[in-house]
Amino acid sequence: MTANLHLWLIPALPLIGAASNGLMGRRSSRRAVSFIALVFCGGAFAWALYVASRFSSLTLPHAETLAPWIRVGGFSADFAFYLDPLSLIMLLVVTGVGFLIHIYSIGYMWEEGGYYRFFSYLNLFMFFMLTLVLADNYLLLFIGWEGVGLASYLLIGFWFTKDSAASAGKKAFIVNRIGDFGFLIGLFLLIKHFGSLNFDRVFPPVAQMKAETAGAGWVTAIGLLLMVGAAGKSAQLPLYVWLPDAMEGPTPVSALIHAATMVTAGVYMVARSHVIYERAPEALTLVAIVGVLTALFAATIGVAQTDIKKVLAYSTISQLGYMFLGCGVAAFSAGIFHLMTHAFFKGLLFLAAGSVIHALGGEQDMRRMGGLRHHIPWTFWTMTVATLAIAGIPPLAGFFSKDEILWRAYQASWIYWLIGVSTAFLTSFYMFRLLFLTFFGEYRGAVAAGPEHGRGHGLHDAPGHGGHGHIHESPTVMLLPLVILAILSLAGGWVGIPGSLGGGNRFDKFLAPVFDTTAIAQNREHAVPGEQVPPESEGPATETGRGTELMFTGVSVAAAALGLLLAWLLYLRNPELPQKIADALGGFYGAVLNKYYVDELYAVLFVKPLVDGSARILWQAMDQGVIDRTINDGADGARHLSDNVRHMQSGNLRSYAGWVAAGAAVVIAYMVWTGLR
Amino acid sequence: MVPLSYYLVLSGILFACGVTGFLIKRNIITIFMSIELMLNGVNLSFVAFAARWHALRGQVFVFFVMVVAAAEAAVGLAIIIAVYRTRETLNVDQMNLLKL
Numbered sequence: 023m024t025a026n027l028h029l030w031l032i033p034a035l036p037l038i039g040a041a042s043n044g045l046m047g048r049r050s051s052r053r054a055v056s057f058i059a060l061v062f063c064g065g066a067f068a069w070a071l072y073v074a075s076r077f078s079s080l081t082l083p084h085a086e087t088l089a090p091w092i093r094v095g096g097f098s099a100d101f102a103f104y105l106d107p108l109s110l111i112m113l114l115v116v117t118g119v120g121f122l123i124h125i126y127s128i129g130y131m132w133e134e135g136g137y138y139r140f141f142s143y144l145n146l147f148m149f150f151m152l153t154l155v156l157a158d159n160y161l162l163l164f165i166g167w168e169g170v171g172l173a174s175y176l177l178i179g180f181w182f183t184k185d186s187a188a189s190a191g192k193k194a195f196i197v198n199r200i201g202d203f204g205f206l207i208g209l210f211l212l213i214k215h216f217g218s219l220n221f222d223r224v225f226p227p228v229a230q231m232k233a234e235t236a237g238a239g240w241v242t243a244i245g246l247l248l249m250v251g252a253a254g255k256s257a258q259l260p261l262y263v264w265l266p267d268a269m270e271g272p273t274p275v276s277a278l279i280h281a282a283t284m285v286t287a288g289v290y291m292v293a294r295s296h297v298i299y300e301r302a303p304e305a306l307t308l309v310a311i312v313g314v315l316t317a318l319f320a321a322t323i324g325v326a327q328t329d330i331k332k333v334l335a336y337s338t339i340s341q342l343g344y345m346f347l348g349c350g351v352a353a354f355s356a357g358i359f360h361l362m363t364h365a366f367f368k369g370l371l372f373l374a375a376g377s378v379i380h381a382l383g384g385e386q387d388m389r390r391m392g393g394l395r396h397h398i399p400w401t402f403w404t405m406t407v408a409t410l411a412i413a414g415i416p417p418l419a420g421f422f423s424k425d426e427i428l429w430r431a432y433q434a435s436w437i438y439w440l441i442g443v444s445t446a447f448l449t450s451f452y453m454f455r456l457l458f459l460t461f462f463g464e465y466r467g468a469v470a471a472g473p474e475h476g477r478g479h480g481l482h483d484a485p486g487h488g489g490h491g492h493i494h495e496s497p498t499v500m501l502l503p504l505v506i507l508a509i510l511s512l513a514g515g516w517v518g519i520p521g522s523l524g525g526g527n528r529f530d531k532f533l534a535p536v537f538d539t540t541a542i543a544q545n546r547e548h549a550v551p552g553e554q555v556p557p558e559s560e561g562p563a564t565e566t567g568r569g570t571e572l573m574f575t576g577v578s579v580a581a582a583a584l585g586l587l588l589a590w591l592l593y594l595r596n597p598e599l600p601q602k603i604a605d606a607l608g609g610f611y612g613a614v615l616n617k618y619y620v621d622e623l624y625a626v627l628f629v630k631p632l633v634d635g636s637a638r639i640l641w642q643a644m645d646q647g648v649i650d651r652t653i654n655d656g657a658d659g660a661r662h663l664s665d666n667v668r669h670m671q672s673g674n675l676r677s678y679a680g681w682v683a684a685g686a687a688v689v690i691a692y693m694v695w696t697g698l699r
Numbered sequence: 700m701v702p703l704s705y706y707l708v709l710s711g712i713l714f715a716c717g718v719t720g721f722l723i724k725r726n727i728i729t730i731f732m733s734i735e736l737m738l739n740g741v742n743l744s745f746v747a748f749a750a751r752w753h754a755l756r757g758q759v760f761v762f763f764v765m766v767v768a769a770a771e772a773a774v775g776l777a778i779i780i781a782v783y784r785t786r787e788t789l790n791v792d793q794m795n796l797l798k799l
Contacts, residue, residue, distance in 0.1 A: 679721060680722050683718050683722065
């Protein structure tokens, strides 16, 4: 018997915060609004910590039902929460990083209009994300899934008066909808074949099946459809296009939703559904291929971007690709590990970028930055930590998680590894390019940014504040989260030091029960954690395996170092060189700069036909031509008919008599005619 | 003996004349006379049938019709006189006070 931990409190607290800020925030002071937002978000974090402290005493998986929801025949879906190591990690990452970003937002958004609205949305996002993470069935997960999409839409379009922000919000929502469509059909298939969406009732029967190696069956179909959903939410090829545009939102939003938490929901879902994927190897292969291609593809685009947030956005897509690669080679815990470290360092990168933007009064173009390290040292140092972490320089967080994925990818196929390492090189290159362009060299801009960048940082955009001297460090409330996240980026990876480097990979062991399919097949009566050794970790433990792994670690570190070196050569040593290379590359550089014209391609292939088709067929032909015309013509016909008929009612008595006579004549004629026959 | 059909054709012609006169005439006296003509057309067919079938009922009907017609003529002519006194016309098209 396990204790009731009141897991429902964790999502409910931010919901209360969202409701009270959303309903009453307009009349409250900024101080009150931020107090409410922080208390409820922090309360969720505190409760998550409490749950974590009680975690070891629980029998896993720990499920709690709050209330029945849908019970139709044999099908049931409840408001029930599900706690296992996987959801615990997600819980801590979401609440922890979320809380830090809430703190940061207080400083960042202080000057903005709609302050209460921002925090209400942010808390709402937390509610849905925590529902997603804690859900004990796919349906509740889907509610959270859609809810974070809604929060994302609201927050991308936070500056809704700006046309580009409004359309970016719509784009994110619509592209996600394509993915959700696949997800939903996958859920229908699950109901059809299992009559349930509960994790506990779906996974054991799947786990008892044989893998669909020869020929694809419906488990593969479910896996593929779930992957479509994951690709939409986690911005993978070919549905990644919304994420770069999502940078129209405020920077804390980019950090929280579009880097640290929401976009990782797809990875979480794939990892949660690992039983299905293990029984559908072909679907899993697709996950790996999509992941690795996305990683490379997005990284190459990131190299040429000039907007600091766009670089980070493509970097996010690329890192998500790594996570999918990890899941795709059945190294789910490695994928989740990277998810966690990525949440730390990418959240930090975005927050630091926000701090830079804040310091420059809304400037986002890296070509107009430079030399900022003396002006905003805290931001600089934290950003450096994050850059080192994402580039995979040991011993920072990103190194361990990325290395784990690459090593496991190599065990699956050397092609994955090769592309992965190339991506690591590119990652290191574009991240150091960002760092060098922003913080080193000469300052190339003026603080008084153009109105198109002026995000209404009221004070900073005020006239007379221009000039170099005004670049200022962010307030403490913004720096504190930066520092905490920097520490996490630095040390967060140490929980998963692999065996080859003398660590125990405790992270992998912690998650092992979740990803142990055989135990699930035996209806979850898995062994006591201590004596259980995950079969996959035995391979690397052998001596030769360890040597190889170390060698590969060396290669990936070298790739990262090479990227650093190249960025240093190009952007610090010879700042005029990149332009020359770009000129030499010509058309290719143009293609990369313009994101391979993917948006344009989609516009021609999908958007324009849809818009034109809707206009011609649905609007003009169907709506106006058929529906409206039926109604209008019917009404017109009735009016014309009655216009004619009403002349009979002349009021002239003799005309009535005439009608009577005519009618009588007709009747008599008829009778005569029938009589004669 | 004159065949029944002759009476009936004459009766029909009389009735048709009455109807036509009722429809096309504007003078209320003429209309009144047209009505009488229709009644008499019908009366003719009644008596023709009565004679043919040696049945008294048709003749009784005719007497009733004549009585009603006489009463109607008395009342109707009185109304016409009253109308003429007030409206100074016998044209029915101008008697449209009840029309909207």
